[in-house]
Amino acid sequence: MFFQEMLLFCKNHLVLMLVWCFLLVIILYIFYMNWMYSGFKISCEKAVFLINKKGAVVVDMRNSEEYYSGYIVNSINISIKDIKENDFILGSRLKNNPLILVYNSSDRFLYSVKKDLNRLGFTQVYVLEGGISSWVDGGFPLLNLKK
Known part of the structure; x- marks a missing residue:
């Protein structure tokens, strides 16, 4: 019924x-x-721990102009396009180090970038939750280089 x-x-x-x-x-x-x-987004505090204690490499995926306006110390600027096309050099010695991906506003490609990096042998890939704006809002330092 x-x-x-x-x-x-x-x-x-x-x-x-x-x-x-x-x-x-x-x-x-x-x-x-x-x-x-949820499994790979990390807070700024966790990122600092990974950088200081685990030798994490910070990969900043913003464009060059945004990168040079303020970036995390010792970060590397690599575009999403370069990662997709495997047109970048991080070195095989870094494959065991955690990677922390930093973005600006749109995180819609992050899961596919993570999968691409996993496919290339990088096993510990994390994303800074909130991107560079959460880093700044948390009071963490940035370096400036004017081109």
Whole structure:
């Protein structure tokens, strides 16, 4: 009886059911992406620990202009395009060191960049949660180089 009523409701309210299904898919996608990102995003404090104690290498993926306006000490500026095309040199000795990826505003490519770096043999890849703005907001130092 209940199943028949549900079927009748779905037939009579097809648009509503499609909207519900669409929203369900979006919600599941958001939860999935949060679950995927949660394992490799780290706080500024954890990044400082990895840099000071574990020899982490900071890879700044912002464009050159943004990078030179303020960057983390000893960071390396490598673009997402260079990582995708494997057109960069970090050295095989660094493959065992943690990598901390720094970005500016959009983190939509970070999971694919992490996968690319994993494929190249870098096993400990992390993303600075909140990007460079969280580093600045946390009161951590930046260096400036004017080109």
